Amino acid sequence: MRVLRWAFQAVFLFLVVAFLLYIWGNLTGNFERLGIRTDFRYLRQPAGFAIPDSDFRSSQSIFQALLQGAQNTAKVAFIGILLATLLGVIAGVARLSTNWLVRRTAALYVETFRNIPVLLIIIFLWSGLLQLPAIGEGREWLGLMSVSNRGIVVPWFERTGSVAVFLAVALVALLAAAAVWVWRTRRFDRTGEPPRRLRFAGGVFLAGLIVAFFLSGQPFTISLPETGRFGTTGGFxxxxEYAALLIALVLYTGSHIAEIVRGAILAVHKGQTEASNALGLSGVQRLRYVVLPQAFRVSIPPMANQYLNLTKNSSLAVAIGYYELTRITGISISQGGPAPQAIFVLMLFYLMFSLFIALVTNLLNRKLEIPGR
Amino acid sequence: MPRRRLIITGLVLVVISLLAAGCFHSDDEGNGNGQAAQTGTDGDTGEGQEGGSVFQQVQDRGEVVCGVNEAVPGFGVSTEGGEYEGFDIDYCRVIAAAVLGDPNAVSFSPLTAEQRFTALQSGEIDVLVRNTTFTSSRDGAEGARFLHTTYYDGQGMMVRADSEYQTLEDLNGATICVLSGTTTELNLETVFSAQGIEYSPLPFEENDPLQQAFIQGRCDAWTSDISQLAGVRSAWPENQGGPEGLRILEEIMSKEPLGPAVRDGDDQWADAVNWAVLSTILAEELGVTSENVDQMAEESQDPDVQRLLGAPVEGEPFDPGLGLDPDFAATVIREVGNYGEIFDRNIGTGSSLGLDRGLNALWTDGGLQYAPPYR
Structure with missing residues (x-):
């Protein structure tokens, strides 16, 4: 019986491999007939196009351009996942609020955005942001912030010297803060004194940062946006395009996450809520210490799914002109790169993103699992 | 229970093997076909998708599938009635008239800049006539074969008429809207980095969102082939100031020879398409127009005209062996027109674009349009 099962597996594997080989042979055969290359050498050719808001130069290779594209995709995915989670948790909790207005508002948000295709949201937001004043007549607030349809500029740090010393001292401060954290925890365990870990450790870290800043000779200053004829210099x-894409993905994915959070909270046994009420916990305490920790455990697998969706949906930016992976692949194809290889490389990149997200969420899942189950 | 599972597994396996066998079977067939085509045709008709030339496929199908643009006024636009019109569209009709004798036997397939070569490689379209620039890597790596250039173009820069920009250098630091997946994108980088001009490109896949961004002032300038810019300008919305609201800078940034392209490795089809295009230029050179073509075919004593129009010379019409009817050029000119007529009607002085012939004048008038002799 076991032999038979192995035999089936082997036959199945053989068929799959044979099928893939056939497809590959078909593709390369047709390519050869048309005189199109089947290798990946195009990746090493100079890109020839520019990517704004980056250090990428057109003399660098297409592979470098793809790396820059992956970086831009990651910029949307990472910040998008953080914001969508935040928004989703708030909306999900709000949907179960006892306050009628809060509950209804959250429901309106979720039902609206969950039922609109995300591409539509992206284009709608982008068109909306284009209605902002043009650069010449843009708004400025106290010289701190500049808003126009070129983008929103806020003050940011500007490097004026070496940051190595600063980073080294900051690292020491971080270690010190960690030590304080452990010390407060131990003391809490021993004496029962309120731990106030965040306040203590945070204070130590901040103090360390200030010391580091002056010790290393003030390696950066704050740069304010200055509006010129074509745009703003300085600031961040x-x-x-980035803002439209990010906000659209956050709104869309947030509405899905809200439903997951709502379901997960409802999945926590009612007895838990009643027990925490009986203990006299406040509403916030009940959520923070009893309900949410249990709800998160349930919600991690479906959340991972949403994170993957958000990352992949970022490719819809091709509609509005943001230089992410799919856009750069598209450009490289029409610049003479072979389409099947380029799409294959694109798939590998997205696969790496997906595997990384799966890895992180799986680790989190394992950590939060109830021991012994 | 285990027994039942065994049966089910067995059944599934049988089905899978059958499917796989089917695949391999068709694989063998495919190879056989390929070989037959290679040995049987000895290279001169080339090998298309199903072993024959596209020429034969088109005639069997009774229709040419033409990859076109649908958003460039003057060159290729889809009208409200779902029809297509423009300079490139007329060249699709020229090919259909030459190969099938009917200028309307065309199926138009609108493509984006990024889709076009994949569509050509995969055989989805027979010929690409979509203001496509002839470059070496498109000829080589993309497996396309470019034919006679129908329009010699150059890249330009368009700005709002009320802006102060006069030269490219004035655009230092500007944001420039560009259609993605075009040679335009590369020329922009080449020219601007060579001159040390800072800029920020804003890429779009379609002209419509690009126009929206330009109107809203998201970008300061719009770069493209000058013919395309002229087309966009001619159709500029009235509430934005109409054509007068835009200005095209005088500097020309590149060479852009635009022409039809077919797949590599099918000489018979390439020759047919090429000579269909050349016949319109020869006709203009010889003074044959859609109005006088029938009269010329009957009365002309000029042997060049007689050969081109397939009129019998000493009882036999001239046949250069292209596989086309001897009178294909007469059909083309009668149904669509000669090069000058097609130019004037769509993009020249007879149209809203009002472009000069410029480089596209006949060689006899100091231009570059020069067709090899038809003999």
């Missing part, structure tokens, strides 16, 4: 610029 949130380009219109």
């Amino acid at each position: 610029r949130l380009a219109t």
